[in-house]
Amino acid sequence: MIIYGLMKFIEQIPSRYDRMIGFLTFGGHRSARRRMLARVKPGVRVLDIGCGTGKFLLEAARHGAICTGVDASRSMLAVFREKLASEPDDIASRVTLLNHSATLLEKSFAGETFDIITASLMLGELPPLVLTAVLGQIPQILAPGGSLLIADELWPKDQWRSMLYSFIMAVTFIPNFILTRTMIRPVKGLEERLSEAGFEVMSRRDFAFGVVSLIEAVAKKTT
Ligand SMILES: C[S@@+](CC[C@H](N)C(=O)[O-])C[C@H]1O[C@@H](n2cnc3c(N)ncnc32)[C@H](O)[C@@H]1O
Structure with a gap:
């Protein structure tokens, strides 16, 4: 499945995003999120890119983590802030939101580290060079022993599915561009990119027939 074009479209209606993303990923988004949440313990510092x-x-x-969120979209963050406004103070006060690009991670969090860094359904929105730049900054802000959790739609490795994806991309390119003004697509070669950025992939799980995959990576040990 290629969900990215539609996903970018529903981001243009942030108030409906939560409901629509569940349908669009056939529940894969929810399943991946549950697995990610299972890693979150009280007091853990979490950065969601x-x-x-x-x-x-x-x-x-709500699980007790100390949370920081970064997002380039004011309107998506506005919906998040509305939700926080109706949370009890002890929960809302554990969340810090920053409205800037993921390319500024190192600068924004100089001297700070996180135990868990997550990125869900966002890496495919980054052009390849920007994706490389973002992944390259994460090791500097990941605490020793910390985990990087990525939930996303990945470009398939096997030849036939890859050809099918290429075909669908070609057919949907023009309507996609008209609707979203972007050229986003499922993430290609994520595991290789992570390795180049200094990570070791510990596990990968596919949900909803691969509509969403969850990858857990840790920093490679230096000898
Ligand atoms: C499909 S939404 C996913 C939101 C959330 N992570 C989730 O799983 O529901 C993609 C998000 O990535 C954000 N985004 C895209 N490019 C970005 C960038 N360069 N820096 C920061 N955020 C970005 C968008 O604004 C959008 O909120």
């Missing part, structure tokens, strides 16, 4: 309307990060704060 491209946090959007806060579907994951709000739950993480």
Whole structure:
């Protein structure tokens, strides 16, 4: 499945995003989020890159985590802030939101580290060079022993599915561009990119027939 074009479209209606993303990913988004939340313990410092309307990060704060969300979209963050306004103070006060690009992570969090860094359904929105730049900054802000959790639609590795994806991309390119003005697509070669950025992939799980995959990576040990 290629969900990215439609996903970018529903981001243009942030108040409906939460409901629509569940349908669009056939429940894969929810399943991946549950697995991510299972890693969150009270007091853990979590950074969610491209946090959007806060579907994951709000739950993480309810689990007792100290949460930071970064997102480039004011309107997605506005929906998140509305949700926080109706949370009890002890939960809302555990969440810090920053409205800037993921390319500024190192600068924004100089000297700060996080135990868990997450990115859910956002890496495919980044052009390849920007994706490389973002992944390259994460090791500097990941605490020793910390985990990087990425939930996303990945470009398939096997030849036939890859050809099918290429075909669908070609057919949907023009309507996609007209609707979203972007050229986003499922993330290509994520595991290789992570390795180049200094990570070791510990596990990968596919949900909803691969509509969403969850990758857990840790920093490679230096000898
Ligand atoms: C499809 S939404 C996913 C939101 C949330 N992570 C989720 O799983 O529901 C993608 C989010 O990534 C954000 N985003 C895209 N490019 C970004 C960038 N360069 N820096 C920060 N956020 C970005 C968008 O604004 C949007 O909120």
